[in-house]
Amino acid sequence: MLKEYIHSVSSDFGLGKNREYAKLLDMPEVISNIYWVRQLECKVRDIEKTSAKILNDLQGYADLQRAVGDVLRDLKEYHTDQFDNWTRDVGAAIHNKTLSLITDEPVVQFDQGKLMHVNYNPRLVGLVREVRQLIILGYKIPMKIQEAVDLAKKFMRQAKALEQVANFHNTIGDRMIPSQRPMMLEAALDLAHLVEEQNGVTWSDTAAVDKYIARLQTAVERLSKENNKLASYHAQIRDKVIMLINTDLLRHQQKWKEGLKDIRDIMSQVEDQKFSNMKSWRAHWDHQLYKALEHQYQIGLEALNEHLPEIKVELVYRQQKLQFRPPMEEIRMKYYGQLKRFLAVPNNFRGVSETNGLLF
Numbered sequence: 001m002l003k004e005y006i007h008s009v010s011s012d013f014g015l016g017k018n019r020e021y022a023k024l025l026d027m028p029e030v031i032s033n034i035y036w037v038r039q040l041e042c043k044v045r046d047i048e049k050t051s052a053k054i055l056n057d058l059q060g061y062a063d064l065q066r067a068v069g070d071v072l073r074d075l076k077e078y079h080t081d082q083f084d085n086w087t088r089d090v091g092a093a094i095h096n097k098t099l100s101l102i103t104d105e106p107v108v109q110f111d112q113g114k115l116m117h118v119n120y121n122p123r124l125v126g127l128v129r130e131v132r133q134l135i136i137l138g139y140k141i142p143m144k145i146q147e148a149v150d151l152a153k154k155f156m157r158q159a160k161a162l163e164q165v166a167n168f169h170n171t172i173g174d175r176m177i178p179s180q181r182p183m184m185l186e187a188a189l190d191l192a193h194l195v196e197e198q199n200g201v202t203w204s205d206t207a208a209v210d211k212y213i214a215r216l217q218t219a220v221e222r223l224s225k226e227n228n229k230l231a232s233y234h235a236q237i238r239d240k241v242i243m244l245i246n247t248d249l250l251r252h253q254q255k256w257k258e259g260l261k262d263i264r265d266i267m268s269q270v271e272d273q274k275f276s277n278m279k280s281w282r283a284h285w286d287h288q289l290y291k292a293l294e295h296q297y298q299i300g301l302e303a304l305n306e307h308l309p310e311i312k313v314e315l316v317y318r319q320q321k322l323q324f325r326p327p328m329e330e331i332r333m334k335y336y337g338q339l340k341r342f343l344a345v346p347n348n349f350r351g352v353s354e355t356n357g358l359l360f
Contacts, residue, residue, distance in 0.1 A: 030086045031130050037079040038137060044071050083139055090127065094148050099123055101151050103203040107162060107212070108195070116166040116195060119203075120159035124152035158209050165216045169195060172223060179284035180230045182277035183270075187226050191219040226275075233270055234281075237263050241288050249296035250303065250342060260289075260350070267352055279353070286351035293349055300342060 048068045093099035098121075105119050131141055131149045141149075169191065176184065194215055201212045244259045263285065270278065314325045326334075 028086070028126070028130065030082050030089075031133060034079045034082050034086075034134075034137065037075050037082070041072065041075045041079070044068055044075065048072070083134070086130075086134075087142055087145065090145055091142065093123075094144060099127065100148055101155060101203060103151075105202060107158075107201050107203060107209055108166065116169045118159055118162045118166050120155065120162070124148075125156060125159075128153055128156065155203055155206075155209075158203075158206075158213060161213045161217070165213070165220055168220050168224065172227065176227055177231060177234055179281045180227075180234065182280050183230060183275045184223060184226050185277055187219070187223040191216075191223055194219050229273075230270070230275070233266055236266055237285055240266075241285070241292055244289070245292035245295055247296065248300070249293070250300035260352075263289075264352055282351075282353045286353050289349075289351055293346065297346060304342060 048065075090099065101120060101124060107120075108116055108118050110116055127145075128149050131145065135141060172188075173181075181188075197212070201208050203209065240259050240263050244256060247255050247259070249256060267278070267282065316323055316325050
């Protein structure tokens with residue numbers, strides 16, 4: 001049975017079975033392979049030790065021992081080759097500087113699209129993890145690789161902080177509501193000016209890098225808070241406009257007045273918090289209010305006759321003939337007056353813009 005198991009281990013190893021299950025998250029294939037083979041090696045060594053204690057006097061033990069030795073030799077040769085290949089590849093990458101940290105370079109740079117990039121190879125983070133795992137497994141790391149890892153570890157915390165700032169810088173424009181961008185112009189310019197100072201900050205000056213990161217984080221936090229706050233106000237107004245678009249303009253004009261007052265109050269709250277350049281944002285909501293008004297106005301026109309206030313008319317007999325009371329002329333005046341009041345609603349409808357209060 002044990003010989004058959006050893007044979008199956010050898011066969012599985014040769015065919016690479018179960019290798020997929022042994023792959024480690026975010027680890028190169030070579031490191032995963034080493035883990036996989038070392039696990040097989042541990043199982044076979046357990047069999048070797050156990051059989052030496054309880055099976056050494058049985059017939060066939062010598063054959064089992066030879067089979068175990070052959071498998072162990074193949075496994076060791078394999079993971080040794082894997083480590084040597086890893087060492088050679090990493091060493092070459094460090095030598096040609098594709099996997100290294102140049103300390104006299106600026107900590108960040110910009111591409112043609114004005115995107116911010118941190119001058120810290122993400123592969124270095126993986127290299128630090130790989131070396132840590134290999135040391136745990138008992139491998140001796142070459143000095144050149146160890147020195148590169150030590151340097152990478154020294155600046156890894158700062159690189160992660162800068163990467164967070166870079167991600168924010170590169171995506172904040174997409175997360176801003178377009179009409180609110182001018183309102184955050186001051187905070188955005190502060191961050192932009194601070195980012196432009198990066199040419200004088202290099203990895204070689206750790207204190208300067210920490211100071212630069214702290215200033216960047218302060219600017220990022222300010223812009224992020226402003227964006228979140230304005231987005232919250234935007235959502236409040238959106239809910240008010242949705243309510244208005246579903247409110248009957250003909251029968252509930254008071255609700256429209258209250259809704260508009262609430263929107264203007266929100267605008268005033270934003271102004272009180274020292275936000276400026278609100279023209280674009282106000283114009284945006286004027287446009288949305290126009291669409292809401294247009295929708296309800298069209299619905300009101302279609303049902304105007306059905307919902308106008310009732311006019312009380314009496315039919316009386318006077319001077320030997322039937323007459324209306326009030327007279328037909330007065331009835332017409334009342335009817336047309338009510339009709340005119342609704343038709344004139346758009347002419348008197350005030351939006352939220354400062355320059356021109358009327359939407360029409």
